[in-house]
Amino acid sequence: MNVFETMESNVRSYCRSFPDVFVKAKGSRIYADSGRAFLDFFAGAGALNYGHNNDFIKKKIVAYLESDGMSHGLDMHTSAKEVFLNRFSELILKPRNLSYKVQFCGPTGTNAVEAALKLARRVKGRTGIFSFMGAFHGMSLGSLAATSNLYHRGAAGTDLDRVHFMPFPQGFMKSFDTIQYLEEVLTDGHSGIEKPAAIIFETLQAEGGINEAPIEWMKQLRDLCNRHDILLICDEVQVGCGRTGPFFSFERADIVPDIVVLSKSISGYGLPMSIVLMKPELDIWNPGEHTGTFRGNQLAFVGATAALEYGDSINLEADVYRKGEFVRQFLTKEIVPISQSISIRGMGLIWGIDVSASKHDFSKEIAARCYELGLILERVGRDDKVIKLMPPLTISLEELEEGCAIVKQAVQECFEKYEASEYLLA
Ligand code: PMP
Numbered sequence: 001m002n003v004f005e006t007m008e009s010n011v012r013s014y015c016r017s018f019p020d021v022f023v024k025a026k027g028s029r030i031y032a033d034s035g036r037a038f039l040d041f042f043a044g045a046g047a048l049n050y051g052h053n054n055d056f057i058k059k060k061i062v063a064y065l066e067s068d069g070m071s072h073g074l075d076m077h078t079s080a081k082e083v084f085l086n087r088f089s090e091l092i093l094k095p096r097n098l099s100y101k102v103q104f105c106g107p108t109g110t111n112a113v114e115a116a117l118k119l120a121r122r123v124k125g126r127t128g129i130f131s132f133m134g135a136f137h138g139m140s141l142g143s144l145a146a147t148s149n150l151y152h153r154g155a156a157g158t159d160l161d162r163v164h165f166m167p168f169p170q171g172f173m174k175s176f177d178t179i180q181y182l183e184e185v186l187t188d189g190h191s192g193i194e195k196p197a198a199i200i201f202e203t204l205q206a207e208g209g210i211n212e213a214p215i216e217w218m219k220q221l222r223d224l225c226n227r228h229d230i231l232l233i234c235d236e237v238q239v240g241c242g243r244t245g246p247f248f249s250f251e252r253a254d255i256v257p258d259i260v261v262l263s264k265s266i267s268g269y270g271l272p273m274s275i276v277l278m279k280p281e282l283d284i285w286n287p288g289e290h291t292g293t294f295r296g297n298q299l300a301f302v303g304a305t306a307a308l309e310y311g312d313s314i315n316l317e318a319d320v321y322r323k324g325e326f327v328r329q330f331l332t333k334e335i336v337p338i339s340q341s342i343s344i345r346g347m348g349l350i351w352g353i354d355v356s357a358s359k360h361d362f363s364k365e366i367a368a369r370c371y372e373l374g375l376i377l378e379r380v381g382r383d384d385k386v387i388k389l390m391p392p393l394t395i396s397l398e399e400l401e402e403g404c405a406i407v408k409q410a411v412q413e414c415f416e417k418y419e420a421s422e423y424l425l426a
Contacts, residue, residue, distance in 0.1 A: 164185075
């Protein structure tokens with residue numbers, strides 16, 4: 001037994017799918033102590049959009065460390081934070097005509113979701129929140145209450161209340177008008193559900209199974225929130241920072257959420273950092289009402305500034321569209337024809353191969369085979385039946401091709417092992 005098994009809690013999870021000891025990582029590759037190299041289609045669950053140890057970002061962080069810059073600063077004014085705020089404003093907010101105030105919270109995504117929910121409840125003086133089936137917003141109590149996965153909810157050990165789950169336009173009955181349903185819930189005096197303070201949503205549910213919200217739906221959701229005086233919170237933790245193409249994934253719908261939550265890749269280097277963006281009039285916090293020792297991860301600020309500059313200098317957005325188109329074509333031409341029970345979804349550089357229509361538990365086997373063949377990827381969605389392809393945005397086209405070829409081999413082998421007809425749902 002190794003030290004992980006003897007000492008680390010049973011709660012550990014990814015290491016069960018990727019059971020090597022990893023020692024080194026560069027770009028889109030991770031290296032194990034055995035000497036094996038793995039291509040990374042996982043990207044730290046979205047925290048490594050700029051790749052592992054990105055040289056541009058690393059140099060800035062190393063220089064900051066060498067200069068004995070502040071390493072910890074709570075929410076004090078520091079030069080690292082000042083530079084980040086200025087660059088974030090210049091490179092992200094101003095060009096998009098967005099006016100948000102920035103709240104630094106505890107360093108993880110769930111911390112930012114907690115802050116956003118707390119703020120929304122304070123602003124509206126209502127306690128209810130609407131979330132969506134398939135949603136993932138984090139594991140602390142407030143965000144877990146807005147997370148739909150019953151396995152995760154079951155671990156809470158206490159009630160998770162004040163959140164109602166509404167049907168998401170994907171992953172639910174296709175013919176169902178989810179906006180009309182929301183409208184009915186909000187207007188029917190006998191719906192049994194009080195008006196919420198906020199509706200929290202993901203433009204593309206990542207953990208939920210790569211479920212994409214249609215553009216028109218997002219516009220209608222924005223409109224519905226306006227008409228009913230409800231705040232719209234967009235959780236950009238996983239699909240923000242360029243994952244779907246534009247810096248904010250909600251840009252594709254041309255909407256402006258009232259509150260935006262960012263984390264994962266915002267620091268550019270896999271360092272913990274998270275922020276809440278709020279329309280200025282919503283900033284009703286009194287000083288120190290929501291605090292935290294690690295609200296100012298100075299190294300993350302340096303990494304975040306460098307990442308924004310790097311993304312801007314290489315026109316990352318256009319690059320993501322190009323590579324995303326490659327993946328779309330690959331999946332359409334090479335993966336979908338393998339079986340009628342395969343469907344694909346995605347955009348930018350987040351894609352899902354859905355094998356849930358098959359009776360057999362192919363997804364686990366496919367992911368395990370990919371790992372054997374040297375590719376790391378994750379499974380998401382209902383019963384984890386969607387294979388998620390999420391490489392660093394900076395991956396080269398050659399590496400993307402290499403990874404996709406492994407996916408094809410794994411999918412093909414797994415399906416060939418069984419008579420397709422035997423396993424297809426009637
Ligand atoms: N929101 C979304 C959309 C996420 O994908 C995640 C993490 N998978 C979170 C919130 C929670 O972030 P963290 O794990 O950093 O708490």
